[in-house]
Amino acid sequence: MSNEVLWTPPSDVRETSRIGHYLRWLERERGLTFADYEALRQWSVRDLPAFWGSIWDYFEVVSHTPPTATLTERKMPGTRWFPGATLNYAENVLRMPGRAGDDPAVIAHGQTRAPQTLTKDQLRDAVRRCAAGLRRLGVGQGDRVAAYAPNIPETYVLMLATASLGAVFSSCAPEFGTRSVCDRWQQIEPKVLVAVDGYRYGDKPVDRRAEVKAIRDALPSVEHLVLIDYLEPGSESGWADLTAPTDEPLTFAALPFDHPLYVLYSSGTTGLPKPIVHGHGGILLEHLKMLALHHDLGPADRFFWFTTTGWMMWNFLVSGPAVGATIVLFDGNPAAPSLDTLWALAEDTRMTYFGTSAPFLLACRNGGLLPRADHDLSALRGLGSTGAPLPPEGFAWVYAAVSDTLQLQSLSGGTDVCTGFVGGVPLLPVRSGEIACRALGAAVESFGPEGIPVVNQLGELVITEPMPSMPVSFWNDPDGSRYREAYFDVYPGVWRHGDWITINGHGGCVITGRSDATLNRGGVRLGTSEFYSVVESLPEIADSLVVHLEDSEGGAGELLLFVVTTDGRDLDGDLTAKIAKELRTALSPRHVPDSVYRVPGVPRTLSGKKLEVPVKKILTGSAVDDAAARGALANPETLAAFEKLAREGVS
Numbered sequence: 001m002s003n004e005v006l007w008t009p010p011s012d013v014r015e016t017s018r019i020g021h022y023l024r025w026l027e028r029e030r031g032l033t034f035a036d037y038e039a040l041r042q043w044s045v046r047d048l049p050a051f052w053g054s055i056w057d058y059f060e061v062v063s064h065t066p067p068t069a070t071l072t073e074r075k076m077p078g079t080r081w082f083p084g085a086t087l088n089y090a091e092n093v094l095r096m097p098g099r100a101g102d103d104p105a106v107i108a109h110g111q112t113r114a115p116q117t118l119t120k121d122q123l124r125d126a127v128r129r130c131a132a133g134l135r136r137l138g139v140g141q142g143d144r145v146a147a148y149a150p151n152i153p154e155t156y157v158l159m160l161a162t163a164s165l166g167a168v169f170s171s172c173a174p175e176f177g178t179r180s181v182c183d184r185w186q187q188i189e190p191k192v193l194v195a196v197d198g199y200r201y202g203d204k205p206v207d208r209r210a211e212v213k214a215i216r217d218a219l220p221s222v223e224h225l226v227l228i229d230y231l232e233p234g235s236e237s238g239w240a241d242l243t244a245p246t247d248e249p250l251t252f253a254a255l256p257f258d259h260p261l262y263v264l265y266s267s268g269t270t271g272l273p274k275p276i277v278h279g280h281g282g283i284l285l286e287h288l289k290m291l292a293l294h295h296d297l298g299p300a301d302r303f304f305w306f307t308t309t310g311w312m313m314w315n316f317l318v319s320g321p322a323v324g325a326t327i328v329l330f331d332g333n334p335a336a337p338s339l340d341t342l343w344a345l346a347e348d349t350r351m352t353y354f355g356t357s358a359p360f361l362l363a364c365r366n367g368g369l370l371p372r373a374d375h376d377l378s379a380l381r382g383l384g385s386t387g388a389p390l391p392p393e394g395f396a397w398v399y400a401a402v403s404d405t406l407q408l409q410s411l412s413g414g415t416d417v418c419t420g421f422v423g424g425v426p427l428l429p430v431r432s433g434e435i436a437c438r439a440l441g442a443a444v445e446s447f448g449p450e451g452i453p454v455v456n457q458l459g460e461l462v463i464t465e466p467m468p469s470m471p472v473s474f475w476n477d478p479d480g481s482r483y484r485e486a487y488f489d490v491y492p493g494v495w496r497h498g499d500w501i502t503i504n505g506h507g508g509c510v511i512t513g514r515s516d517a518t519l520n521r522g523g524v525r526l527g528t529s530e531f532y533s534v535v536e537s538l539p540e541i542a543d544s545l546v547v548h549l550e551d552s553e554g555g556a557g558e559l560l561l562f563v564v565t566t567d568g569r570d571l572d573g574d575l576t577a578k579i580a581k582e583l584r585t586a587l588s589p590r591h592v593p594d595s596v597y598r599v600p601g602v603p604r605t606l607s608g609k610k611l612e613v614p615v616k617k618i619l620t621g622s623a624v625d626d627a628a629a630r631g632a633l634a635n636p637e638t639l640a641a642f643e644k645l646a647r648e649g650v651s
Contacts, residue, residue: 003508004392006399007407007430017426018323019293025058037427037437038507045443045465048074052285052441052468056082059288059323062095063087064254071466076493077483079466081257082281088252089261089280090163094127096120098299098324105321107302107349108153111332112200112230118153123160123321126153126243128250130161133242137192137224141166141253142260146190146222147309148172148181148212150199150331154228154239155309156318158194159262163280166253169262173310173606174199174208180273180631181211182218184265187275188475189221194239198231202336205231257281258472264312264415267605267632274486275475278315278418286419286469287319289440295353295382295409296426299324305355305384306334306342310606312415313355313386325353339364343371350379357387357608358394358410362536365397372402385410386420387608389511391533392433410435412511414497416487417469422501422509433533435509442467446503451491458502460515463495470495514612528612534586535563540575542566543602546593547616560619560650561593562642564601571598597645601638603628618642619650 014020023040026032030050034040044051049070056067068084096105101121108116118126139145145162149155150173162169170188172181174196193216198207208231216225226238258279265273291297303325307313320327328349334342346354364371371377383398383406390410398408409424412435421442428436438444446459453459474483490496500512513528528546535544543564550557561579565571576596583591603611617627624643630636 003434004432005429006395006432007405009427009429013426017296018298019296019426022058022293026054029057030054037425041438041440041507044440048441048465052081055285055289055441059285059292060097061087061284061288062092067257074466076463076466076470076495077480077488079470081466081468083257085257085281086254087257087281087284088164088166088255089284090127090160091252092284093160093319093322094120094124094250096299096321096324099321103299104326106153106156106327106329108329108331109345109349110150110152110200110330111202111336112150113233116153120321123157124250126157127160127164128248129243129246130157131164131250132246132248133244134161134165134167134192135248137242139165139167139192141255143167143192144170144188144190144221144263145192145194146170146172146185146188146219148174148176148193148195148208148215149228149309150174150196150230151307151309151314151329152196152230152331153329154194154230156329157243159318163261164250164252166255166259168260168277170264171262171309171314173308174206174211175201175308175634176310176606177631178211178214178218180629181215183629183631184273184275185215185219187272188263190219191221192224192226193219193222194226194228194242196228196230197235200231200332202333207231255280260472262315263475264315264418266415267609273632274482276416277472277475278469279472282468282470282472283315283319283418284322286417286441286467287316288322290316290419290423291320291325292323294420294423294425294439295384296407297323297325297353301325301352302328302349302379303353303355304328304330304346304349304351306330306357306360307355308606312418315418317355334360335363339367339369340371340374343369343375343377346371346377346380347375352379353382353384354380355384355386358385358390359388359608361385361390361394361398365394365401366542370401377403381406383408384424386412388610389513389529389533390433391529391537393533393537395430395432412499412509416471416497417467419469421463421467422511428507431508433510434504435511437507438503438509444501444503444509446501447491447494447496454503456502456504458500458512460490461497461499461501461511462491463497528610530587531561531583531591532610534582534591535561535579538578538582540566540569541579545599545602545610545612545615547612547619549616549620558595559591559593561596562599562602562615563596565598571596595650597650599638599641601635601641603636603638603642604634605632606634608634614639615642619646621646 064086067082072080105123106118195212228239229237303320305317411420411423413420443465445453448454614628
């Protein structure tokens with residue numbers, strides 16, 4: 001790790017940033033002063049009532065009744081936040097502080113229809129009409145509303161309308177297969193299903209009416225199907241009926257802080273997806289904190305993240321109006337007609353914050369893109385990367401090819417908390433290959449083998465203090481046993497997230513892959529991301545995946561590397577030797593694989609994460625359908641190559 005500083009905060013950052021304004025507010029209202037970010041962070045996890053109470057007050061959260069306390073007790077699980085308070089997430093989002101009624105709230109582009117813009121007033125009116133329509137269908141507090149729909153304004157309006165009523169929202173992107181959708185929604189039994197007839201991906205029309213019928217047939221709880229005529233406008237549309245003109249006012253149910261807002265799901269690649277219930281208050285406070293204080297977003301911003309409605313980054317993105325930001329939605333193929341599509345979108349919409357994934361940035365780098373030369377990106381001041389660790393070459397490409405003045409924020413978190421708990425902040429520099437800090441209010445530590453925090457050493461990523469956006473519960477888990485097993489079975493009272501992390505002396509973080517995909521060579525734990533950084537920097541390699549097969553006799557086992565070659569070139573002895581040399585030189589002899597195989601593709605979840613664990617299961621004898629739920633994969637056909645290798649004796 002070079003730790004090269006690529007961006008430095010401007011000298012007036014405390015005067016110009018939202019976190020600087022918050023620091024001045026803390027001094028004025030609370031008598032608290034902090035010399036630097038680390039001092040502020042330590043206070044935020046040491047004095048939870050004071051910190052989260054300050055977030056509530058600083059952002060002037062709209063509530064119907066005030067809380068009697070900030071939290072009941074500091075234990076996990078079991079903490080109750082802001083007891084006595086009643087509020088509504090949608091009411092706080094639709095406030096759009098600092099914005100006038102005719103200011104844009106939503107800018108939507110896609111490959112299925114012409115661009116749309118909704119002003120603040122238009123968004124509020126659309127939510128009002130949709131909520132009235134849901135009431136006509138009998139939707140009330142606690143009922144579930146499911147959306148099989150893409151990242152378009154209708155999905156957003158539906159989510160806010162559902163939340164305004166105190167009903168519970170859940171979405172799946174329409175590229176999800178029928179099995180994957182049913183695995184999710186059979187658990188929560190929705191009352192209303194809203195679905196698109198289809199969509200375009202690039203210039204390819206994708207009709208989903210057969211899938212919608214199959215999903216409805218598999219969900220006996222559904223009383224009403226509402227179809228959005230997205231692919232074929234003008235065909236029969238239940239959406240127009242649902243959102244018909246009405247005089248009913250926009251109202252917001254007064255709900256307890258932990259009332260269910262929406263249900264998100266684990267990837268579901270190795271069994272039924274976990275139905276993760278998030279609450280109105282926890283999501284609101286966490287997103288206010290991250291969007292304003294870490295991403296520095298406010299009324300002057302146009303905030304974008306490339307995501308589908310099946311990834312928690314959609315839920316994160318659409319909280320943007322809560323801090324006054326306009327959100328930019330995109331539905332379609334980001335590589336059609338070329339990888340330049342999203343950079344053109346950034347220019348067209350005068351985007352100020354561009355969020356995406358590490359694989360997308362690396363694909364742009366490998367494709368030789370130079371966005372700064374091809375587009376006017378002068379409005380762009382922030383770029384976010386998540387979904388996978390961003391290696392140093394990704395950082396270098398952003399500053400060379402996109403902009404040398406923006407702040408690049410690599411962040412990591414999860415569906416489980418619907419946020420990033422390590423990321424960037426305007427007060428700290430950007431260093432190559434490094435996540436800048438642990439977020440405010442997130443007591444992230446790296447636990448060594450003895451279960452105590454370590455520095456400059458690879459360890460388990462844990463959270464030692466409660467956060468408001470930790471799940472309210474899992475759906476249909478009345479005694480909380482599934483919830484405890486998921487996060488608290490290894491370290492009682494401490495959240496184990498399942499990632500490897502190194503926290504260095506100046507507070508920077510490096511995530512090195514899933515701890516359940518551990519590579520253990522001779523007793524040394526190796527993270528997967530460092531492999532990928534080295535291997536995929538070779539021009540001959542387009543993608544890669546590494547697994548370690550343990551030896552039941554206690555030996556060293558086998559380290560297997562699978563590569564996708566550029567332009568389908570052969571994997572010959574020279575290339576294998578080059579890979580081994582690069583790994584030995586850049587990392588260590590322990591990182592040199594025992595065997596290298598060429599495969600046509602690397603299996604990934606619909607949100608782009610590599611699937612080391614299912615591949616390992618297939619290679620050690622599990623049936624493909626037992627190892628991975630095909631419908632939860634972006635490219636299930638890639639599993640066939642590993643199944644073939646398993647039959648041929650890779651074990």
